[in-house]
Amino acid sequence: MTKYQIRSVTMALCLGSLLACAQTPGGSSSSEAPKLETDDQKTLYALGLLLGRNVKTFALSPEELAIVKAGLTDTVTGAKPQVELEKYGPLVNALAQKRELAGAEEAKKKGQEFAATVAKEDNATKTESGIVIRTIKAGSGASPAATDVVKVHYEGKLIDGTVFDSSIQRNEPEEFPLNRVVPCWTEAVQKLKKGEKAQIVCPSDLAYGDSGKDDIPPGATLSFEVELLDFKKP
Numbered sequence: 335m336t337k338y339q340i341r342s343v344t345m346a347l348c349l350g351s352l353l354a355c356a357q358t359p360g361g362s363s364s365s366e367a368p369k370l371e372t373d374d375q376k377t378l379y380a381l382g383l384l385l386g387r388n389v390k391t392f393a394l395s396p397e398e399l400a401i402v403k404a405g406l407t408d409t410v411t412g413a414k415p416q417v418e419l420e421k422y423g424p425l426v427n428a429l430a431q432k433r434e435l436a437g438a439e440e441a442k443k444k445g446q447e448f449a450a451t452v453a454k455e456d457n458a459t460k461t462e463s464g465i466v467i468r469t470i471k472a473g474s475g476a477s478p479a480a481t482d483v484v485k486v487h488y489e490g491k492l493i494d495g496t497v498f499d500s501s502i503q504r505n506e507p508e509e510f511p512l513n514r515v516v517p518c519w520t521e522a523v524q525k526l527k528k529g530e531k532a533q534i535v536c537p538s539d540l541a542y543g544d545s546g547k548d549d550i551p552p553g554a555t556l557s558f559e560v561e562l563l564d565f566k567k568p
Contacts (some may be wrong), residue, residue, distance in 0.1 A: 391434045391552075438544040438553030442537075445555025448493040449535045452557075458533075465522050466535035470559070473530025478565035480513045480520055485564040491557045498549045507563055516541050523562060531561040 370376045394402065408415055453460045458468035478484050487507050489500040501508045512520055518536035526532055536556045538544070546552040 391430050391437075393433050393437055434552050435544065437551065438538070438546075441551055441553035441555070445493060445538060445553070448555055448557070449537065452533065452535050461521065461525075463521060463540060464537040465518055465540065466533075467522055467525060468533040468535075469530065470533060471529070471531040471561075473527030473562060475528045477524055477527050478512055478562070480524060481568060482512055482565045483509055483568050484512050484523060484562060485509045486523070487561045487563060489559045491559075492550070493555055493557060496549075502559075511568060512565075518556070519558075519560075523560065526560070526562045528562055528564060531559065534558045534560055 368375070368379065370379055392398070405415075407413070449460075449464070449466050452458055452468055453466045455468055457470075458466060460466050485507050486509075487501050489497060489502045491497050497503070512523055516536065518534065518540035521540070522532075522534045522536075534557070536558065538553045538555055541556050542550050542554065544552050546554060550556070
């Protein structure tokens with residue numbers, strides 16, 4: 335995490351405190367949701383959403399969020415800091431990495447359990463690399479090579495069912511070179527035949543790893559529904 339990212343985290347926590355509803359230990363809201371009537375208000379809220387992605391790394395409990403708010407309040411009001419920023423500020427990176435690693439390991443365990451469950455279903459196979467492929471609709475003919483350009487309809491989900499990307503919802507198939515995507519896709523789609531639809535379960539090390547990406551948490555196992563519509567040489 336760079337100094338810029340640390341500033342982004344701080345801004346995100348600040349915006350989260352001001353724009354989001356304050357959370358009590360029971361998870362209830364202690365204030366009304368902010369009014370989003372003007373474009374400026376909506377843009378500021380969008381800024382909070384973007385910056386807020388950085389906060390997930392810390393997995394703050396309500397008590398920890400209260401501590402962060404206290405630091406923010408002391409800075410804004412000019413109160414005397416309760417700790418030395420020069421001493422504890424540099425430790426932010428280490429804490430972020432520690433929390434991220436812990437979250438990734440927990441996510442991997444849950445992902446392995448999810449993959450094992452899918453692997454037991456009918457028409458499911460597991461590759462040596464750990465990918466699970468479950469045929470939903472059979473295809474026919476040849477399969478693409480890694481260097482081919484494939485045309486697919488797909489929907490990607492986290493193991494809790496959250497959709498993070500979907501050409502199906504956009505109603506627009508995607509075309510791309512098969513060797514320009516995550517390793518899981520490169521390997522698994524080569525095993526599909528034209529017209530085949532399958533569930534592909536990707537372990538994190540063949541997807542976005544311990545770092546995650548955008549709405550994909552660190553260590554996340556991903557589940558895709560993929561239909562291979564066509565493929566061709568580049």
